[in-house]
Amino acid sequence: MRQDGDVTDRDAIPLALASMRKQYRAEGLSEPELAATPFEQFARWFKQAATDGGLFEPNAMVVSTADAEGRPSSRTVLLKHFDERGFVFYTNYGSRKGRELDANPYVSLLFPWHPMARQVIVRGTARRTGRDETAAYFRTRPHGSQLGAWASAQSSVVGSRDELDAAYAGLAARYPEGEQVPVPPHWGGFRVVPRTVEFWQGRENRLHDRLCYTAAEDGGGWRVERLSP
Numbered sequence: 410m411r412q413d414g415d416v417t418d419r420d421a422i423p424l425a426l427a428s429m430r431k432q433y434r435a436e437g438l439s440e441p442e443l444a445a446t447p448f449e450q451f452a453r454w455f456k457q458a459a460t461d462g463g464l465f466e467p468n469a470m471v472v473s474t475a476d477a478e479g480r481p482s483s484r485t486v487l488l489k490h491f492d493e494r495g496f497v498f499y500t501n502y503g504s505r506k507g508r509e510l511d512a513n514p515y516v517s518l519l520f521p522w523h524p525m526a527r528q529v530i531v532r533g534t535a536r537r538t539g540r541d542e543t544a545a546y547f548r549t550r551p552h553g554s555q556l557g558a559w560a561s562a563q564s565s566v567v568g569s570r571d572e573l574d575a576a577y578a579g580l581a582a583r584y585p586e587g588e589q590v591p592v593p594p595h596w597g598g599f600r601v602v603p604r605t606v607e608f609w610q611g612r613e614n615r616l617h618d619r620l621c622y623t624a625a626e627d628g629g630g631w632r633v634e635r636l637s638p
């Protein structure tokens with residue numbers, strides 16, 4: 410039996426972590442090549458991430474929210490749409506993130522594109538998408554995902570896996586494949602309107618490129634600044 414003080418491979422993990430580092434050799438990101446808006450720049454990088462970025466889910470992003478007292482929480486969600494109006498994801502409005510965003514709309518989105526030595530960080534405010542937009546997206550979801558949105562009171566404690574499966578089975582019996590599933594009133598989109606968008610490109614010797622767009626106060630254009638790595 411293992412005793413305190415025994416040295417195992419598992420104990421060695423923290424030491425290995427300290428020496429784990431990659432040397433980034435990627436091409437840099439310079440001011441002249443940046444697009445005029447962060448949306449165009451995001452579109453360029455997203456296309457690269459989605460085609461040859463070596464990423465399993467390039468649209469997976471870490472959404473960080475904070476409650477009314479400023480206590481943060483994070484989770485991964487999928488980006489489902491972006492354009493000049495902002496970045497959209499869908500979730501349960503009664504979930505922790507949903508409740509936090511209703512109380513405090515300030516939010517951060519982080520795209521961890523590690524295989525490309527890139528990350529994009531969007532900071533801004535979130536507001537609910539309109540019901541028509543939500544319904545249009547809901548209709549594109551597979552039947553099973555539509556039922557899942559009804560079956561789960563996201564973020565609340567569930568008694569058991571069986572309880573969850575039973576809730577799903579009940580819904581599947583009520584709405585068989587081919588039958589239209591109504592859009593749950595507690596479910597929908599958030600659109601994040603950016604105030605800043607930072608594009609981070611890993612470079613050699615930790616001298617990374619960080620170019621950050623900030624929206625002008627009057628809504629007229631973007632300022633770009635280089636941040637120290």
Ligand SMILES: Cc1cc2nc3c(=O)[nH]c(=O)nc-3n(C[C@H](O)[C@H](O)[C@H](O)COP(=O)(O)O)c2cc1C
Binds near residue numbers: 487
């Ligand atoms: C790759 C990935 C994608 C996810 N996409 C979503 C999503 O689009 N919407 C969502 O509500 N939860 C998504 N989740 C689940 C969330 O991470 C989280 O568990 C859930 O939204 C509850 O978060 P909350 O309790 O902090 O509100 C995803 C998780 C992973 C790992």
